Amino acid sequence: MRIALFNDYRIGSVNGSRVADITEVVDTRWHGTPYVINEFIAHWDQINPSISAAMDRADTHELAGVRLLPPVPRPGQILAAPANYRAHVSEMTGSRHRPANAQALLSPREVGFFVKSPGSVSGPSDAIELPPIPGRSFHHEVELGVVIGKPARGISRERAREHIFGYLVLLDMTMRTDGEHQEERTMRKSFETFTPIGPFLVTADEIADPTALRLRLWVNDELRQDADTADLIVGVDELIERASAVVTLQPGDIYATGTPDGVGPVEAGDTVRAGIDGLGEMSIPVTERGW
Known part of the structure; x- marks a missing residue:
């Protein structure tokens, strides 16, 4: 459905x-x-x-x-997997947007998850609004979003999908720096409109294998990201297992599973288009924030 x-x-x-x-x-x-x-x-x-x-x-x-x-405008929690595609780890390891003293990029298997503010959620009809912060750039990251359907506490990966309601397309917008000072990850990813989701919530029975889905993202019709969830370092089932060992996942919570390589900057006036096989596609304008 x-x-x-x-x-x-x-x-x-x-x-x-x-x-x-x-x-x-x-x-x-x-x-x-x-x-x-x-x-x-x-x-x-x-x-x-x-x-x-x-x-x-x-x-x-x-x-x-x-x-x-947004299909789920008020998730109780948004959890997110860091560095979950090897090609993305490679591109970011030497990126000028990472301070020299930054922690090494490790997968969710080593470092777990981070969180985004639920207040950052926006929908496929909303613009991505970039805040006026000098010396910072803003990057796109397309991801598979997993929506929890049943409370999950301490579950095994073998039973993880019993607790998944469905899936959606998710953008994890990120503020980056070119200098040595870098704000906390949660803040850099939690500005309002920095988690667009949609266009639909597709129930799990419609998706035979969430680790066999093609993700793509374009900026102004230029293809920037093109990968497959088969390349996830830590798959959906293990992500849910590990998160449920930390906190009880509740219906409507969202887990962002990580972005592949090809991340890059967007500016006001751009249009970001993102889609995942079987889940639909969003086309979202980028604007300057008006407040």
Whole structure:
């Protein structure tokens, strides 16, 4: 199932160019709030049998005529894997954007995960807004985003997919420096609009193998990133296993699995287009922040 969140936090089932409004399957107290999708995910087992009937009664809209919101606008947690593609490790090791005294780039197997602020989430209809900070550049990173469906605490990698609700396209925008001073990673990646997600949330049953998906990103139609999740150093199942040994993962939490090589700068006026096989594609303008 391809799920869209649209207009005033309506939940839609996407079929081709049409979206059917199935918000009614969630308790009305959550309607019109960004948490409606969290409730949808958390109660999926109870909701799923009623979706077919809801679709028969649903108002439908042209997908092109609605405003797509981030599919999960209020995740409780955003966890992210550092240095999870070998080619990206190689390109960043000698990058001028890494201070000479920076820690060596290590995979999630050695160093675990970092976090991004949930307030950085934006959607496929929102611009990436670059803050006016002298001496800094801003880089794109396309990633597979994993959305948790059931609470996960201390689970094995063999059971990890039982706790995954679905997948989405995610951009991990990053502020970088050319000098020796570098702000904390969480801050550099947590500016508002620095985690665009979308265009849809695709349920796990639609994706046979999350470690066999092609990721691509273009800036102004120039292909910058082109890789496959088969190249992940630490795969989806192990990432969930390791994270769940640290903190209980909850429905609606997002795990960003890492970016491949080809990261590079964007500037106001650019357009970033990113897509992953089976998950859709987003095209997002880059602007200067107005505040």
